[in-house]
Amino acid sequence: xxxxxxRPALGPILxxxxxxxxxxxxxxxxxxxxxxxxxxxxxxxxxVHFPSWIATAVGYLTAFxxxxxxxxxxxxxxxxxxxxGAEIGVVFNIIGLVSxxxxxxxxxxxxxxxxxxxxxxxxxxxIFVGYLLLRSFIEDxxxxxxxxxxxxxxGFVNMPIVYFSVRWWRTLHQVQSSPATVDPxxxxxxRVMMVAAVLIAGSLIASRYELARLDDADExxxxxxxxxxxxxxxxxxxxxxxxx
Amino acid sequence: MGVEGSVVTCAPSxxxxxxxxxxxxxxxxxxxxxxxxxLSASDLAVGAGERVFIVGENGSGKSTLLRLLAAATRPSWxxxxxxxxxxxTDADRVRRRVAFVPDRPALYGxxxxxxxxxxxxxxxxxxxxxxxLREMLRAVGLLHVADARVRGFSRGMGQRLAxxxxxxxxxxxxxxxSGVDLVxxxxxxxxxxxxxxxxxxxxxxxLRARGTAVVVATHQMTGRGAVGSRTVTLRRGAIVADEPxxxxxxxxxxxxxxxxxxxxxxxxxPTRPTVxxxxxxxxxxxxxxxxxxxxxxxxxERRAVASLGAMAxxxxxxxxxxxxxxxxxxxxxxxxxxxxTVLLASLLALDRASQIEIESGGWQGLRLAPGARWPIYAxxxxxxxxLLLLVEAVLLPTAIILYALPVPPVRILLSLGGxxxxxxxxxxxxxxxxSALIASIRARQALLPxxxxxxxxxxxxxxxxxxxxxxxxxxLHELPGxxxxxxxxxxxxxxxxxxxxxxxxxx
Numbered sequence: 001x002x003x004x005x006x007r008p009a010l011g012p013i014l015x016x017x018x019x020x021x022x023x024x025x026x027x028x029x030x031x032x033x034x035x036x037x038x039x040x041x042x043x044x045x046x047x048v049h050f051p052s053w054i055a056t057a058v059g060y061l062t063a064f065x066x067x068x069x070x071x072x073x074x075x076x077x078x079x080x081x082x083x084x085g086a087e088i089g090v091v092f093n094i095i096g097l098v099s100x101x102x103x104x105x106x107x108x109x110x111x112x113x114x115x116x117x118x119x120x121x122x123x124x125x126x127i128f129v130g131y132l133l134l135r136s137f138i139e140d141x142x143x144x145x146x147x148x149x150x151x152x153x154x155g156f157v158n159m160p161i162v163y164f165s166v167r168w169w170r171t172l173h174q175v176q177s178s179p180a181t182v183d184p185x186x187x188x189x190x191r192v193m194m195v196a197a198v199l200i201a202g203s204l205i206a207s208r209y210e211l212a213r214l215d216d217a218d219e220x221x222x223x224x225x226x227x228x229x230x231x232x233x234x235x236x237x238x239x240x241x242x243x244x
Numbered sequence: 245m246g247v248e249g250s251v252v253t254c255a256p257s258x259x260x261x262x263x264x265x266x267x268x269x270x271x272x273x274x275x276x277x278x279x280x281x282x283l284s285a286s287d288l289a290v291g292a293g294e295r296v297f298i299v300g301e302n303g304s305g306k307s308t309l310l311r312l313l314a315a316a317t318r319p320s321w322x323x324x325x326x327x328x329x330x331x332x333t334d335a336d337r338v339r340r341r342v343a344f345v346p347d348r349p350a351l352y353g354x355x356x357x358x359x360x361x362x363x364x365x366x367x368x369x370x371x372x373x374x375x376x377l378r379e380m381l382r383a384v385g386l387l388h389v390a391d392a393r394v395r396g397f398s399r400g401m402g403q404r405l406a407x408x409x410x411x412x413x414x415x416x417x418x419x420x421x422s423g424v425d426l427v428x429x430x431x432x433x434x435x436x437x438x439x440x441x442x443x444x445x446x447x448x449x450x451l452r453a454r455g456t457a458v459v460v461a462t463h464q465m466t467g468r469g470a471v472g473s474r475t476v477t478l479r480r481g482a483i484v485a486d487e488p489x490x491x492x493x494x495x496x497x498x499x500x501x502x503x504x505x506x507x508x509x510x511x512x513x514p515t516r517p518t519v520x521x522x523x524x525x526x527x528x529x530x531x532x533x534x535x536x537x538x539x540x541x542x543x544x545e546r547r548a549v550a551s552l553g554a555m556a557x558x559x560x561x562x563x564x565x566x567x568x569x570x571x572x573x574x575x576x577x578x579x580x581x582x583x584x585t586v587l588l589a590s591l592l593a594l595d596r597a598s599q600i601e602i603e604s605g606g607w608q609g610l611r612l613a614p615g616a617r618w619p620i621y622a623x624x625x626x627x628x629x630x631l632l633l634l635v636e637a638v639l640l641p642t643a644i645i646l647y648a649l650p651v652p653p654v655r656i657l658l659s660l661g662g663x664x665x666x667x668x669x670x671x672x673x674x675x676x677x678x679s680a681l682i683a684s685i686r687a688r689q690a691l692l693p694x695x696x697x698x699x700x701x702x703x704x705x706x707x708x709x710x711x712x713x714x715x716x717x718x719x720l721h722e723l724p725g726x727x728x729x730x731x732x733x734x735x736x737x738x739x740x741x742x743x744x745x746x747x748x749x750x751x
Contacts, residue, residue, distance in 0.1 A: 071747045123698045130694045135683045139278040142318070143751070147681050152697060152746045154677060157740050160698040161733050165702035168729070169709070212663075219279065 011068070011207030018199035025051075025196045028189035045103045047189060051197030052096040058201040059089025061130065064156040067149035071091065079145035080212035082152060083135065084205045093125045116167035123162055127155035141219050142202050264291035267425050267457040268313055272322035275308050282308040283481045285322060292425070295448060297470055299462060300478035306461035307347055310428045310479070313459065316612055317751045319624040327425045339614035340369075341423075347430040349406030350609025353395035353602070356404050356630035360394055364409040366536040367613040368528050369529045372412060380415075384408045384443055391546070399435035404443075407432060411447055414456060414579040427451055427458045442468075460700075495499055530619045537623025538611075538630075544600050545631055552598055552631065556638040559589040563639065567646050575647045579711035582643045583667070583704055586636055590671050593631050594679040599623060602683055611749050621676060621745040625738070628672040636664050649652045649715065656714050663714070667707035668731040673737035674699050681748050698739070707728040 036043030059095030062085025070078035100112045102116060112118070131151045138144035268290040275283045283305040290296050298306045311317045312324055315331035315338040323330060329337040346488045351360050358377060365372045381387045384404040394402065407429075414424040432444055445468040451458050465475070477485035545552060564586045567574045574581065601607045610620050640660070644651060652660065678695045682688040713723050 003470060071744065121673055122703055126694070127698045130691070130698070133694065134682070134685075136689060137691065141278075141574060142320075143684075146747055146750065150677065150681055150748055153744060154674065154737075154740050155695075158674075158702070158733075161702045161729070161736055162699070165705045165729055165733075168725070169705050220276070221279075 009116055009206070009210065011203050011210060014199050014203035014206060018203050021192060021196040022201055025189060025192035028185070028192055033185040033189040034183055039107055042103065042106050045099055047193045049096060049099040049103055050190060051193040052099060053198040054093045054194050055201035056089050056096055056121075056124075058093060058198055059084070059085045059205065060156065061126070062205055063128070063152050067152040067156075070149045071143060071153070074146075076141065076145065076216055077213075079141075079149070079217060080209050081205075082145075082149060083132075083212050084208035086131050086152065087208055088204045089205075090125065090128050092197075093121060093128070093158035095107065095231075097121060097125065114166075114170050116163060116170065119166045120159070120163040123166075124155075124159060127159075128152075131155065141216060156222075204241055217240060262460045264293055264455075266290070267292050267294075268324070268326050268459065270309075270313070270322065270324045272614065273309075273312060273319055273324055274314060274321035275305075275317065276320045276673060281481055282296055283312070286481075286483045288483065290426070290459060292457055293452050294576065295452055295458045295460070295473040296460060297460050297465060297473045297475050298478060299465060299475060302463060304478040305481040306478055307430050308481075310344065310430050310459065310461050311346070313426070314342050314428050314612060316344065316346070316608060336614050339612055339715055341425040342612075343410040343424045344428040345406050345410045345430060345432060346605070346608060347434075348605040348608075349402065349409070350605045350612075351394050351397075351402055351405060352544060352604045354393060354541060354547045354600075355540065356391050356393055357381060357397075358390045359540075359543070359583050360405060361409055361412060363536055363540055364609070365412055366529075366532055367610070368413050369533075369615060370413055377594070379411070380408050380412050383411070385439060399441060400437055403432070403435050404440050405676075407444060407447070409678035414451065425454060427450045427456055429460045431462055432460060433462060469722045487739075510593055530616050532619075533613070533615065534622040534626070537620050538626040539623075541597060541600065541624060541627030542630060545596075545627070545690075552634060555589050555592045555596075555631075555635050558592060559585050559635055562588055563642055563646055575649060578643055578647045578649055579715060580708045581647075582639055583707045583711065585639060586632065586667075587671065587697065587700060587704060589634055589635050589639075590628075590675055591689075591696070593628055593635065594672075594675040594692065594696075595689060597628050597631070597676070598679040598683045598688075601680075607680070607749070611751060617746040617749055619743050620749065621741055624676045624680070625669070625741070628676055629668045632668045632671060633664065636668065641740045652715060660711065662729065663707060663710040663730065665713070666727065666734060667703050670703040670734045670737050671700060673734060673741050677741045677744060677748055680745070697724065702729060702733045706733065 025047065030044055033044075035041050063082045064085075066082035066085060068077045070082060097118075104113065104118075105111050131148055134151055135144055135148050138147060254420045266289050268288070270286060270288040271446065272285045273283065274281060274285045286305075286309070288296075288309070298309060301664060308317075312319055312331065313326065315324075315326070315335040318332055323332070325331065326338045327341050329341070331338045331556070350364075352363070355363065358374075358381065361380065362372070362374075363379050365377065378387060378390060381390050384407060386401065386404055386408065389397070389401070394405065397405065410427060410429070414427055418560050436444060448458055448460075460473075475485070476483055476489045477487075566581045566585070570581075571575060588641060614619070623751045644645065675692075675696055679688075680694060682691050682695070685691060710723060710730070713720055713726070
């Protein structure tokens with residue numbers, strides 16, 4: 001992937017954009033926007049809680065799409081993108097669950113409840129923790145990429161049905177407020193924080209991708225020795241390969 | 245690599261001793277496992293009717309080279325083609341043209357010699373009548389043990405049977421299988437006695453006369469077969485010597501190489517290499533393959549009946565323990581307890597189904613079988629589902645007795661059976677993917693529940709709800725919704741399973 005190596009690093013660029021957006025968003029959310037009429041200042045955790053789910057979604061979606069493309073194209077490139085997405089997704093998934101618990105304690109009176117969104121995001125976390133654990137057990141990079149891609153795909157496509165089943169089973173989560181009934185300052189603050197979340201997730205995924213690429217280059221270091229091969233080295237066995 | 249058409253053309257090797265069409269062509273071929281290069285950039289071209297002995301010490305890369313030629317694994321570098329088809333982009337066509345006997349051949353211990361031979365034939369799309377299978381067993385001197393289970397076979401007998409499965413394919417040109425152009429034998433002389441060696445040498449001569457290329461990996465040159473063969477020496481993953489056969493007659497029958505598989509008469513060279521012309525014959529064979537896999541698994545379970553007993557016993561014991569833990573509350577929670585127990589027992593069933601393949605080298609055997617991958621998946625799902633349903637049939641009465649539940653009327657029992665069938669298919673569909681995926685991982689028993697249970701949540705919830713509604717006489721208007729959810733979960737699991745199983749089986 002030499003053409004990517006020559007490109008200016010995406011991670012720092014997105015990170016440079018994310019930092020001011022985050023600071024502005026935090027100011028808007030924590031200082032400028034009014035406190036909630038019922039929950040008071042506690043509600044301000046929303047400005048962290050909700051954007052963290054946006055970042056989780058960006059991460060897992062990256063992992064899913066990259067896994068599908070990996071199985072079709074079998075390029076290490078896509079595996080690096082998949083692991084980057086999964087790891088960043090797991091981080092924000094944990095932030096989302098923890099911030100939700102902190103918010104839930106004063107408003108619902110409990111840390112944990114069998115609410116469908118809460119339950120299904122916890123299940124989502126176990127799926128991708130399983131994904132990362134599976135990776136740690138497989139030494140060979142190609143086998144690891146193939147096996148973990150299957151886990152990411154099967155886990156991801158099952159998510160809608162997991163969500164529906166849990167929602168049907170029991171529901172408690174507060175109904176989403178529509179922007180019309182909410183103070184416009186709250187809406188603006190939340191939107192800025194959502195943009196910040198996407199930028200942060202993108203920046204971290206890009207940096208983690210770069211790390212995965214370097215890890216892989218290290219793992220695969222050293223081309224095979226030549227024993228009088230007729231052709232110059234560098235024949236890519238996957239050129240034009242499609243999975244079938 | 246030319247990928248426009250499916251025929252890859254490579255310059256003939258300078259070392260090739262005889263002037264015949266190239267059957268197997270490896271260029272700059274290399275394979276690494278993690279950080280170790282098992283084979284470093286190697287070139288090898290094998291002509292039709294040529295016999296090549298690959299010699300070298302243990303761990304010199306012989307088996308890796310054979311596995312690469314057989315499309316059992318993908319190269320890390322370089323390219324291999326067989327009869328003009330790339331082992332990466334056209335693996336299926338390569339598998340149809342290669343008969344490979346690995347160092348650990350795929351033989352199922354609980355099946356008889358005849359059943360193993362028949363299973364291999366069906367999986368390779370060779371429609372062989374029983375008489376010809378018995379004839380093959382007679383040729384390798386195993387007719388007297390044709391109906392004995394392979395578990396009791398000595399290593400030499402197992403080797404003879406493995407060679408018979410390859411010979412059965414190489415000698416047969418019927419069914420959807422085209423002729424075999426390349427025979428790969430990994431340490432075929434190991435554990436063979438004098439008679440077995442004599443048969444093998446004769447067979448190698450037959451193959452040469454027919455124009456079939458043969459590559460034999462061995463750590464020592466023995467037998468008549470070595471005489472008049474080209475010798476390629478491997479050392480630490482590199483070809484260090486390539487000596488042509490001293491006195492070699494040209495092949496008696498000039499074979500046709502790079503002729504595409506004749507599935508439909510009009511197809512000559514397909515323009516898109518990945519699209520395989522699927523004829524009615526192929527589809528028929530696919531169903532037969534699926535049935536063969538299911539029957540093989542179920543036969544194994546039937547003969548090792550203790551394992552089913554162990555699973556049911558484990559389930560009953562879990563129900564008993566849960567009864568202790570919950571006391572009087574167990575009755576109310578019974579539907580949930582039964583289904584959680586079923587999920588726990590399914591771990592045993594799935595690991596068992598995977599274990600059968602691991603012990604027998606079966607995953608590699610299934611991987612080498614040409615054709616669509618879905619029949620293998622479907623067969624394994626059916627076998628696992630049947631096994632789980634049997635376990636559930638034991639657990640339901642156990643729960644009724646232990647938790648003092650009322651015996652439901654027949655109408656409710658039938659509905660419960662339908663719910664159980666839907667739930668079980670879902671468990672088997674996702675479970676088969678995961679258990680096959682982690683078959684070669686050390687910690688597979690610990691990983692299986694971690695991967696499987698999260699995606700089993702909808703099936704668990706729906707099955708518990710349905711069972712509770714049916715057992716409790718609750719208003720049943722909720723039932724259709726939950727059964728639809730079960731069916732939807734099944735469809736999602738089966739569809740993804742069918743789509744990814746090729747990648748699961750792949751190496």
